[in-house]
Amino acid sequence: MKGLYARKSFDSQLQELTVRSLGPREVRLKVLACGVCGTDLHLLRQAEDYSPLGHEVCGQVLACGSEVKRFQVEQQVVLEDVALCGVCEACKSGRSDLCRSGQDMQSAPGMAEELVVHESMLHDATGIPPLAAAMTEPLAVSIRCVETLNPRPGKPLAIFGMGAIGLYCAAYARLRGAGRIVMIARDPNSARNRIAGEIAQAYGADDIVYTKEVDWQQRILAQEPVDAAIVAAPPPLCVPALDLVDYGGRVLACGITFGEDRQALLNINDMVFQKKSLLTSIAEPALDFPLSLQLIRTGRIDVQRIITHSLPLAQHERLKELYGQDAPAVKTVMLSA
Numbered sequence: 335m336k337g338l339y340a341r342k343s344f345d346s347q348l349q350e351l352t353v354r355s356l357g358p359r360e361v362r363l364k365v366l367a368c369g370v371c372g373t374d375l376h377l378l379r380q381a382e383d384y385s386p387l388g389h390e391v392c393g394q395v396l397a398c399g400s401e402v403k404r405f406q407v408e409q410q411v412v413l414e415d416v417a418l419c420g421v422c423e424a425c426k427s428g429r430s431d432l433c434r435s436g437q438d439m440q441s442a443p444g445m446a447e448e449l450v451v452h453e454s455m456l457h458d459a460t461g462i463p464p465l466a467a468a469m470t471e472p473l474a475v476s477i478r479c480v481e482t483l484n485p486r487p488g489k490p491l492a493i494f495g496m497g498a499i500g501l502y503c504a505a506y507a508r509l510r511g512a513g514r515i516v517m518i519a520r521d522p523n524s525a526r527n528r529i530a531g532e533i534a535q536a537y538g539a540d541d542i543v544y545t546k547e548v549d550w551q552q553r554i555l556a557q558e559p560v561d562a563a564i565v566a567a568p569p570p571l572c573v574p575a576l577d578l579v580d581y582g583g584r585v586l587a588c589g590i591t592f593g594e595d596r597q598a599l600l601n602i603n604d605m606v607f608q609k610k611s612l613l614t615s616i617a618e619p620a621l622d623f624p625l626s627l628q629l630i631r632t633g634r635i636d637v638q639r640i641i642t643h644s645l646p647l648a649q650h651e652r653l654k655e656l657y658g659q660d661a662p663a664v665k666t667v668m669l670s671a
């Protein structure tokens with residue numbers, strides 16, 4: 335059985351792995367599809383050592399441990415990369431978002447032919463096309479961002495970043511009753527941004543503004559003050575986001591980086607006097623898979639709209655041409671078959 339590992343400079347390789355024997359509550363999956371996440375791209379660009387790729391998994395059950403009752407062979411499922419445990423003090427206090435004792439992928443690559451996981455990480459995804467089902471995780475991440483920020487209905491929302499998370503935030507915020515949605519990206523001439531801009535508009539974004547253009551802030555504020563912003567982009571963009579929001583405005587950061595741009599210099603005085611707040615969100619443990627699956631199943635969010643490329647696992651070296659330069663790749667899904 336093979337699984338994909340990568341380190342910086344898009345140095346990826348399929349490594350031969352042994353599948354561990356099944357524990358009583360474990361399930362062995364054939365991976366059908368696995369999305370390429372921003373974190374995978376960070377590893378492909380910056381990791382010093384070979385690291386496992388992939389956690390946005392749709393799979394099919396190959397075998398179940400002796401005590402597994404909720405799943406059966408051939409059933410199609412999706413995977414929470416970090417699950418909540420349900421029994422720790424945080425879970426029992428109604429703060430399962432703070433649980434740190436649930437099951438996870440134990441450093442196994444989701445971009446692999448097979449995977450062994452604990453059944454508590456799985457959800458039924460019968461009948462959903464595998465490419466769409468693999469988007470359950472990034473949509474759940476975006477749902478958590480928007481719910482944590484809780485933008486007021488009818489009020490303007492700015493979203494920095496037009497990657498998968500920024501785009502799904504736009505789609506979910508639109509569904510949830512946001513007012514004018516403005517997407518903010520850097521370069522209007524980027525091939526990736528052109529495609530992502532079309533997707534953003536299909537998801538209900540009202541405007542796209544580029545920070546490379548002079549007076550981009552004025553262009554946004556000429557319409558009406560911005561109430562809230564999401565930074566689905568590197569951390570330094572929290573600075574212009576906090577500048578952009580109005581008195582009492584709220585900014586939520588979810589973009590991370592493993593590079594030097596992990597820090598930002600904030601004007602705390604201004605935040606205090608202007609009653610602005612900065613929130614963060616990370617979807618560990620996963621909390622929103624049921625809602626994410628429901629929105630996908632019912633077609634309320636067309637999650638496949640962002641998938642610009644799919645690649646057989648064996649063609650992993652093509653990730654370099656898709657992401658090593660400005661190519662029109664918004665979301666790529668690896669297929670194991």
Ligand SMILES: [Zn+2]
Pocket residue numbers: 371372389390471472
């Ligand atoms: Zn992801």
Ligand SMILES: [Zn+2]
Pocket residue numbers: 418419420421422423424425426430433434435436
């Ligand atoms: Zn717990």
